[in-house]
Structures are given as structure tokens and as C-alpha cells.
Amino acid sequence: MNADEEGVTVIPNQNYFPDRNGQKPLYVILHGTAGGTSAEAIANFFATTENTNNPVSSHYVIGQDGKVVQCVPESGGAWANGIFSAGHEPFWNTSINPNNSTISIEHCKPSSDNSDPLTSAQQAASFQLIQHICQRWKIPMRTADASGGITGHFSIDPVSRSRCPGNYPWDQLWSYLKGGGSMLQLTDPSVQPFFSDGGNGAWKCKNGVVLLGANLTFYRTYGGPGLLGLPLSNEIYPPQHPNTAIVPCERAIIIYDPNRSVDNPPISGPCYLLHIDSGLGQQLLAQSTNTALQTYINKLNQINTLSKLS
Ligand SMILES: [Zn+2]
Incomplete structure (x- = not known):
């Protein structure tokens, strides 16, 4: 499997719908792992669930160190979003499997309620990856509605995934995307000395x-x-x-x-x-x-x- 995003590590698994049943990704869905710190460890875990009763995956996992691992090609629908539960946001077209219209990103969070804030490195990696995915698939860079966008797993399954992704800097994400992703990074030459x-x-x-x-x-x-x-x-x-x-x-x-x-x-x-x-x-x-x-x-x-x- 080739990476869709430059510079990421690939740890593939087969837990996805290869052709998205004819759908295109319209949404980016953010998740929290509710355990674990390392993207490689989570990606390896996904692979171990192949051919089990509960096969799971996501397109990307972002570790607390900011490392990004891709597990599933963006052209396929990763098995990350389960099914719609009662109280899901009303804009969703429930006749379409939510794994087929979405690209999913897991964020490694050690606490079981996903209350951990992202680390600086994780936030920078997350914002940049979201921006690139939206550019690749022409996904609207705003909060999700009927025509697409970005939201969390809670939007699909508020019953058992209300805390997914949990603590996430949404306001900062919108500012970042509005600014064309031009937010300064710690590694920028104008920032690093200070x-x-x-x-x-x-x-x-x-x-x-x-x-x-x-x-x-x-x-x-x-x-x-x-x-x-x-x-x-x-x-x-x-x-x-x-x-x-x-x-x-x-x-x-x-x-x-x-x-x-x-x-x-x-x-x-x-x-x-x-x-x-x-x-x-x-x-x-x-x-x-x-x-x-x-x-x-x-x-x-x-x-x-x-x-x-x-
Ligand atoms: Zn989730």
C-alpha cells in the first residue's frame, strides 16, 4: 500500500471497504484511542483484529509524539465509525454506511475518557493532516453539515462514542484552516530561537x-x-x-x-x-x-x- 500523505509510516491492514461502495469521502472524522500513546502500537493492534469478530481500523493514527501512521488507503472506507446511533446529528444520510463517506483519524490518548489534550506535536500533525486530506478530496474545511466537512465520532454515535475524540482544540483547528494552514510552527526559523x-x-x-x-x-x-x-x-x-x-x-x-x-x-x-x-x-x-x-x-x-x- 502506498501512503496518500507524504512522510507518514505505513502499517496496513485489510479492515476496510476497498471501493467505498461507490461513495467519495465527504467527511473527516476525528477519534481518540482512549488508551495508548504510540501510533505504531495502535496500527499494529488494528492489524491483529483482521478476521476476528471485531475487525477495526482507521485511515490514520497520530501518536503523542506527533508521528503519523497510515493503515488504510484513503480510496477505501476504514472500519472506524460503527453505525449511526440514536441522536446522531441530523444532517447524516443514514442510507450510506458512514465508513464509506469518511476518512478517519485516530489520536493516541492514554486516558480512557479521551480527556487528554493533544500534545503540541500531535496538534500540529493533526491540523496539517486534516488540511491535506480536505485539499485532496475537496472536503469543506469547516464543521460538518449535509454537504461535508469535519467532525468527531460523537456526531455519528453519540450513544457510545460521545467522548470520541474527547478533548480536541476545535477553535484552534478552525483558525488554522481559515488561515490556510499558515500557522507558525516551533520548527520555523523565525520561532525556533525564541x-x-x-x-x-x-x-x-x-x-x-x-x-x-x-x-x-x-x-x-x-x-x-x-x-x-x-x-x-x-x-x-x-x-x-x-x-x-x-x-x-x-x-x-x-x-x-x-x-x-x-x-x-x-x-x-x-x-x-x-x-x-x-x-x-x-x-x-x-x-x-x-x-x-x-x-x-x-x-x-x-x-x-x-x-x-x-
Ligand atoms: Zn471513535
């Missing part, structure tokens, strides 16, 4: 600041260190604006404000840049009320003073 893997999908800056969640997605989507500069403090939570989080960077101030309680600029997604000429951004700059930021600025001033002395 950031390392902070665990649980976070990035740790060399100055100790940790970027995470939606603010990190925004940072990675809109220029990163090159345009925004380095983050100057961990997230600041202004008490007068609940459910917001501010990250001042060297060249701009990012705010997570999904309810648009501070400002309402015409940009999609939960984050945007604060005005620096008025309001909260101006206050932050003028007063530097945040101690973390103030400490950092003091440090910078000290360094500046020292460099003038030398």
Missing part, C-alpha cells in the same frame, strides 16, 4: 512567558515573533472584564475577548489587537498597572541603563 514546547500545546518563550490557547493560536496565525515581537508577560486577567485575557507583546497587545466586551473589531475569532491610543490598551501602556509587565519593563530599563554605562 520558543520551546511548553507542554499541553503551550509555547514557552525564552523569557519564561508561557503562551497558550486562543492567544497562542492568534500569535501563531498573525505573525508571531516577527510581527508581534515576543510576549512580555503571561496572560493578564483584567477584573473589570471577566472572560478576557491579555498578552502584551513587544510590538502589540493581544486580547482574548470572545464576547467582545472590550472592543468589537471586524476580525473573526476570539482574539484581536487592543487599541493602544485609547481604552484598556492605552491604560496598560500608560500606567503599566500589571506587576508582571512592570517588572519586565523595570528589567528592560535596568538592562538599558547598564548598556549605556558600559
Whole structure:
């Protein structure tokens, strides 16, 4: 079997419908393994279920280390999705076997309830693979509806698979796909000198600041260190604006404000840049009320003073 995706390892099995019964893949279905960490181990397990009472497979498995293994050709329908259960999302055409209209991706998750967040490496591999599959098959890069798209196993079988894939960074996936998959990676030359893997999908800056969640997605989507500069403090939570989080960077101030309680600029997604000429951004700059930021600025001033002395 040849790989459909560049750079992946192939560990094949025969647990699939070779011709999809005339269907084309219209959907990408995300799963969690509810046990295990290694893609090779899961793929080897799939192969052992051939000719048993419960043969299973998926097209791809992504390990916690970000390694991707392909088990079934995309032209075939992997046996990953079982059958529709009561309460499945209404857009599904239940006269078509859901394995024939889908491409399935398993994510290795050690916990039995799939509550583990993806690792940074796993998330990067998952987002990129989803994008490539959608490009290959012209699958809409959005949440699934009657005309196709991306969703989880829960959409097909909410009775026994409500926690499949479990914890998954859906908002970040949509941001990534909207940005044409151009989100910065830790391995990019503009990023590598400044950031390392902070665990649980976070990035740790060399100055100790940790970027995470939606603010990190925004940072990675809109220029990163090159345009925004380095983050100057961990997230600041202004008490007068609940459910917001501010990250001042060297060249701009990012705010997570999904309810648009501070400002309402015409940009999609939960984050945007604060005005620096008025309001909260101006206050932050003028007063530097945040101690973390103030400490950092003091440090910078000290360094500046020292460099003038030398
Ligand atoms: Zn599943």
C-alpha cells in the first residue's frame, strides 16, 4: 500500500471497504484511542483484529509524539465509525454506511475518557493532516453539515462514542484552516530561537512567558515573533472584564475577548489587537498597572541603563 500523505509510516491492514461502495469521502472524522500513546502500537493492534469478530481500523493514527501512521488507503472506507446511533446529528444520510463517506483519524490518548489534550506535536500533525486530506478530496474545511466537512465520532454515535475524540482544540483547528494552514510552527526559523514546547500545546518563550490557547493560536496565525515581537508577560486577567485575557507583546497587545466586551473589531475569532491610543490598551501602556509587565519593563530599563554605562 502506498501512503496518500507524504512522510507518514505505513502499517496496513485489510479492515476496510476497498471501493467505498461507490461513495467519495465527504467527511473527516476525528477519534481518540482512549488508551495508548504510540501510533505504531495502535496500527499494529488494528492489524491483529483482521478476521476476528471485531475487525477495526482507521485511515490514520497520530501518536503523542506527533508521528503519523497510515493503515488504510484513503480510496477505501476504514472500519472506524460503527453505525449511526440514536441522536446522531441530523444532517447524516443514514442510507450510506458512514465508513464509506469518511476518512478517519485516530489520536493516541492514554486516558480512557479521551480527556487528554493533544500534545503540541500531535496538534500540529493533526491540523496539517486534516488540511491535506480536505485539499485532496475537496472536503469543506469547516464543521460538518449535509454537504461535508469535519467532525468527531460523537456526531455519528453519540450513544457510545460521545467522548470520541474527547478533548480536541476545535477553535484552534478552525483558525488554522481559515488561515490556510499558515500557522507558525516551533520548527520555523523565525520561532525556533525564541520558543520551546511548553507542554499541553503551550509555547514557552525564552523569557519564561508561557503562551497558550486562543492567544497562542492568534500569535501563531498573525505573525508571531516577527510581527508581534515576543510576549512580555503571561496572560493578564483584567477584573473589570471577566472572560478576557491579555498578552502584551513587544510590538502589540493581544486580547482574548470572545464576547467582545472590550472592543468589537471586524476580525473573526476570539482574539484581536487592543487599541493602544485609547481604552484598556492605552491604560496598560500608560500606567503599566500589571506587576508582571512592570517588572519586565523595570528589567528592560535596568538592562538599558547598564548598556549605556558600559
Ligand atoms: Zn471513535
